Amino acid sequence: MKPPPLLTARRLLMWGGYLALILLAPLLSRSGYWLSLLSQVAIMTVFALSFNMLLGQTGLLSFGHAVYYGLGAMITMHALIAVNQQVVPIPVTLLPLVGGLGGLVFGVLLGYVTTRRAGTTFAMISLGIGEMVAASSLMFPAFSGGEGGLSSNRVIGKGWFGITYGPQIQIYYLIALWGFACVVAMYALAHTPLGRIANAVRDNPERAEFIGYNPQVVRFLMVVLAGFFAGVAGGLTALNYEIVTSESLHAYTSGLVIMMAFVGGVGYFFGPILGALLITVLQMAVSSLTAAWLFYFGLLFLVVVLYAPGGVASVVVEHRRLWHAGVLGRLAPAYLLAALPVLLVGAGVVAVVETVYRLMKEDSARLRVLGFTLDASRGLFWVAVVAAIALGMLLLRKVARTVSDERHRAYATLRQERT
Amino acid sequence: MTAPALRLVDVSKSFGRTEIVRDVNLEVSRGERHAIIGPNGAGKSTLFNLISARFPVSSGRIELNGDDITSLRAFEINRRGLSRSFQITNIFHNLTVFDNVRCALLWSLGYRYSFWRRLSALADAGERADEVIQRIGLRRRRDTLASTLSYAEQRALEIGVTLAGGADVVLLDEPTAGMSRSETEEAVALIRRVSEGKTLVMVEHDMGVVFGLADRISVLVYGRIIATGTPAEIRANPAVQEAYLGTSRAHA
Numbered sequence: 001m002k003p004p005p006l007l008t009a010r011r012l013l014m015w016g017g018y019l020a021l022i023l024l025a026p027l028l029s030r031s032g033y034w035l036s037l038l039s040q041v042a043i044m045t046v047f048a049l050s051f052n053m054l055l056g057q058t059g060l061l062s063f064g065h066a067v068y069y070g071l072g073a074m075i076t077m078h079a080l081i082a083v084n085q086q087v088v089p090i091p092v093t094l095l096p097l098v099g100g101l102g103g104l105v106f107g108v109l110l111g112y113v114t115t116r117r118a119g120t121t122f123a124m125i126s127l128g129i130g131e132m133v134a135a136s137s138l139m140f141p142a143f144s145g146g147e148g149g150l151s152s153n154r155v156i157g158k159g160w161f162g163i164t165y166g167p168q169i170q171i172y173y174l175i176a177l178w179g180f181a182c183v184v185a186m187y188a189l190a191h192t193p194l195g196r197i198a199n200a201v202r203d204n205p206e207r208a209e210f211i212g213y214n215p216q217v218v219r220f221l222m223v224v225l226a227g228f229f230a231g232v233a234g235g236l237t238a239l240n241y242e243i244v245t246s247e248s249l250h251a252y253t254s255g256l257v258i259m260m261a262f263v264g265g266v267g268y269f270f271g272p273i274l275g276a277l278l279i280t281v282l283q284m285a286v287s288s289l290t291a292a293w294l295f296y297f298g299l300l301f302l303v304v305v306l307y308a309p310g311g312v313a314s315v316v317v318e319h320r321r322l323w324h325a326g327v328l329g330r331l332a333p334a335y336l337l338a339a340l341p342v343l344l345v346g347a348g349v350v351a352v353v354e355t356v357y358r359l360m361k362e363d364s365a366r367l368r369v370l371g372f373t374l375d376a377s378r379g380l381f382w383v384a385v386v387a388a389i390a391l392g393m394l395l396l397r398k399v400a401r402t403v404s405d406e407r408h409r410a411y412a413t414l415r416q417e418r419t
Numbered sequence: 420m421t422a423p424a425l426r427l428v429d430v431s432k433s434f435g436r437t438e439i440v441r442d443v444n445l446e447v448s449r450g451e452r453h454a455i456i457g458p459n460g461a462g463k464s465t466l467f468n469l470i471s472a473r474f475p476v477s478s479g480r481i482e483l484n485g486d487d488i489t490s491l492r493a494f495e496i497n498r499r500g501l502s503r504s505f506q507i508t509n510i511f512h513n514l515t516v517f518d519n520v521r522c523a524l525l526w527s528l529g530y531r532y533s534f535w536r537r538l539s540a541l542a543d544a545g546e547r548a549d550e551v552i553q554r555i556g557l558r559r560r561r562d563t564l565a566s567t568l569s570y571a572e573q574r575a576l577e578i579g580v581t582l583a584g585g586a587d588v589v590l591l592d593e594p595t596a597g598m599s600r601s602e603t604e605e606a607v608a609l610i611r612r613v614s615e616g617k618t619l620v621m622v623e624h625d626m627g628v629v630f631g632l633a634d635r636i637s638v639l640v641y642g643r644i645i646a647t648g649t650p651a652e653i654r655a656n657p658a659v660q661e662a663y664l665g666t667s668r669a670h671a
Contacts, residue, residue, distance in 0.1 A: 006540075196538055225534065
């Protein structure tokens with residue numbers, strides 16, 4: 001039996017397309033906002049995928065994954081400072097590797113403690129270690145930069161061929177290419193003996209022992225390798241913003257990466273990529289629109305966990321299957337029908353959140369939207385809002401049945417065609 | 420004289436004050452098919468769990484091919500050539516049949532914790548896995564997720580995962596439990612096929628299976644082995660008839 005070729009047409013198309021996408025995306029707009037959004041998405045993609053090496057592939061839920069990301073960022077920053085002071089001659093291009101090695105070293109140190117147990121114990125230990133590292137980062141201001149953080153300058157000397165990493169577009173390409181390399185590496189890793197045995201340990205650690213594997217070693221190696229990639233992501237952040245604060249290793253950042261992975265879908269390799277994209281876009285777009293953006297984040301997380309527990313990726317995969325079977329079109333009317341109640345409920349919730357938020361923060365219950373003035377101090381507003389939400393809910397219940405019937409019918413067709 | 424494949428010396432196990440296994444002595448020579456029978460709660464599964472290091476022994480010594488394995492961990496024992504199946508199906512549910520079997524092969528082929536080799540390029544692992552899948556009769560289900568197999572198929576996969584790594588001492592814990600007559604017959608044929616040349620120790624309730632497969636039988640009652648011998652000797656043993664087979668003779 002000959003091994004299958006490494007580069008199939010399908011793979012070339014997939015990876016080539018992905019590479020083309022990240023290389024060409026900056027051409028879409030010249031605005032600095034667009035570039036910094038793309039940079040952030042590329043960094044978070046690496047971070048979220050490294051998290052999913054633990055959760056999706058090894059079955060380890062870490063509440064402290066930001067530790068490797070934040071420490072990687074800080075170590076990279078120290079390296080950048082040292083390069084600036086001409087203490088060490090590392091090209092800026094390779095600095096993310098320093099962050100990765102930092103993440104790897106801490107993966108070895110902390111992973112030894114965390115991976116002795118799996119399940120809830122692992123989750124709790126990771127939470128504890130996360131808190132401990134975050135707390136001690138302020139106790140060692142020389143390392144973490146204290147409250148103000150660490151900062152330095154990524155432009156050193158004249159650079160090669162005009163690449164100084166001064167302009168955002170240059171640092172974007174550095175981030176994008178490192179990001180691409182990391183995504184490819186993590187994908188490849190998932191298809192090695194260790195990657196598959198990690199799945200086996202996730203499914204059934206006891207059985208893994210009876211096929212010769214020590215589950216602790218498997219978990220440890222995965223934590224170390226995930227620490228490396230999280231460290232690279234941290235290193236890229238350090239170069240991107242030229243400042244690192246201890247927030248990068250706080251529970252908030254750990255929570256963010258959990259959200260990305262969950263919303264994207266932990267069951268598929270590309271799930272966290274979707275999650276990183278979606279959450280980062282929301283984070284940057286929604287936070288510029290409303291101060292209540294964290295609330296919407298929570299809401300989104302809830303909706304995904306309740307109604308699409310497999311994340312966006314599972315929804316995508318499901319619909320792709322239906323599309324291949326040629327039955328996706330049949331769902332369109334039901335989906336269109338569902339759009340109205342979803343909009344009603346959504347608009348009602350947003351109106352309540354926004355006006356109440358204003359009332360609390362600014363003592364003004366007025367909110368102008370599209371030429372209308374919403375005033376939460378008036379009874380009529382509440383009647384309208386409650387009516388919209390109630391009506392939407394009611395309709396949604398009715399429509400939900402139609403949608404689910406249509407889906408069942410589509411699946412029945414799919415099954416018939418298979419047999 | 421070569422050492423027996425498996426040897427238990429005064430092995431005991433207590434949970435709290437309850438003694439489940441008492442001073443068990445057992446020798447299984449190489450290539451032998453040995454069955455352990457006994458009424459429910461006699462400690463048969465516990466005995467398996469002790470041999471395979473799922474539980475630590477309270478006292479006594481266990482030897483594999485003459486080496487003391489009493490204090491080793493499960494994966495270390497497995498690497499020395501002892502493998503086991505489980506009474507309750509214990510496979511990797513979210514992996515395909517092929518990946519279940521391939522995972523079970525990786526250590527013995529020396530790939531260990533490799534994260535620099537491409538799994539699909541490991542021709543030997545792929546070929547061996549397909550051979551095993553062929554032998555356990557799951558070729559048509561090769562790329563099916565283990566969780567979606569039928570019960571009998573999962574039991575077959577359980578045996579495949581147990582044997583894939585090439586262990587020469589194999590413990591099978593009730594391989595035919597919960598199977599219909601015809602499924603049991605198939606399972607017995609499968610066990611006979613795949614255990615060729617191996618040392619086999621099995622716990623089994625189905626007396627037809629036991630007397631059909633085993634070279635020697637040990638009878639475990641209340642954690643003690645009351646008799647060991649060939650099927651004919653066991654049938655003729657009055658103590659065994661008294662303690663265990665008595666009920667089935669009464670029915671006959």
